[in-house]
Every structure is written in structure tokens, then in C-alpha cells.
Amino acid sequence: MTQPKTQTEQLLDAMQKRLQETFGQMLMVELFPEDPARYRLNHPRGAILLAYGKSTFGGSEAGDSMFQARNIVIRLTLVFRQLNGKDGVVSYLDEIRACLTGWFAPHCDQACRPVAEQYIGQAGGLWQYAQDFALRATQLQVMGPESGPLLTEPRFEEYP
Numbered sequence: 001m002t003q004p005k006t007q008t009e010q011l012l013d014a015m016q017k018r019l020q021e022t023f024g025q026m027l028m029v030e031l032f033p034e035d036p037a038r039y040r041l042n043h044p045r046g047a048i049l050l051a052y053g054k055s056t057f058g059g060s061e062a063g064d065s066m067f068q069a070r071n072i073v074i075r076l077t078l079v080f081r082q083l084n085g086k087d088g089v090v091s092y093l094d095e096i097r098a099c100l101t102g103w104f105a106p107h108c109d110q111a112c113r114p115v116a117e118q119y120i121g122q123a124g125g126l127w128q129y130a131q132d133f134a135l136r137a138t139q140l141q142v143m144g145p146e147s148g149p150l151l152t153e154p155r156f157e158e159y160p
Contacts, residue, residue, distance in 0.1 A: 046080030110136040
């Protein structure tokens with residue numbers, strides 16, 4: 001029996017699907033490689049690589065259980081053969097930002113928004129930039145079964 005995907009895995013899948021729908025004919029869109037040192041760009045133009053960056057958590061929103069805001073950052077690493085021009089990474093930074101800004105991901109109660117972009121470097125003829133996008137979801141306490149006797153026969157009393 002396969003385990004259902006976690007909230008984070010579902011979020012990454014949804015973002016990958018959104019990017020593939022928009023850029024799949026022009027770029028590779030895939031999860032960040034397990035072994036980045038051995039990654040090889042096989043696309044003639046470039047790739048968008050998605051990775052879970054981090055989460056920060058707010059205080060509990062309820063007194064009797066854990067109910068917290070989960071602020072999530074997803075990092076996109078752009079690996080391109082060209083820096084400038086219509087096929088360059090710089091123009092795709094703007095296009096990717098436009099694609100994701102305002103998009104509502106599953107399990108999130110705030111739209112996706114950009115929080116940072118930066119030049120990573122150039123090596124072996126490949127240009128690399130990072131884009132960070134923030135989303136907000138809710139972290140809930142997992143509730144187990146109650147212990148003790150179950151309420152099987154409720155009795156209601158009327159008040160005058």
C-alpha cells in the first residue's frame with residue numbers, strides 16, 4: 001500500500017505542474033536533483049529545478065490544540081545556456097515570476113508571492129539564478145482517537 005503524498009510533496013507537484021503547463025514546451029521543469037554535482041542539463045535552452053526551501057511557523061491559533069500558520073519557501077534554480085536575449089535566463093526570471101505570482105497552490109490560504117531572486121553563478125557555460133517564492137498553509141495537530149467511553153446515547157435537557 002502506497003503512502004499518500006505529504007502536504008509538501010503535493011505542493012511541489014502542483015507547482016511543477018503549473019510551470020510545466022506554462023513552460024513545458026520551452027524548458028525542462030523538474031525537481032532539484034538528488035546529486036547536484038552530477039546534474040547534466042539536457043535541454044537546449046534551460047531548466048527550472050524546484051526544491052523545498054524552508055518553513056517557519058507562527059504561534060498557535062487555538063488554545064486547545066495546535067493550529068499554526070506555516071510560511072513556506074520554495075526555491076527555483078534556473079540553469080540556462082544563455083544569459084540575455086529572448087532565450088536567456090534574465091527574461092525567464094520575469095516570465096516565471098509572472099506565472100507564479102498570485103497563484104493559489106493546494107492547501108494554501110494565501111497566494112504565491114516572490115520573495116527573493118539572486119545570481120548564483122556561471123560554470124561550464126551555464127548560468128544559474130535562484131528565485132524564492134513564499135506560500136502560506138496551515139499546520140494542524142494530528143488528532144488521535146479519544147480515550148475513554150464513547151458517547152453512544154446523548155440526552156438533551158431543555159432549559160426554561
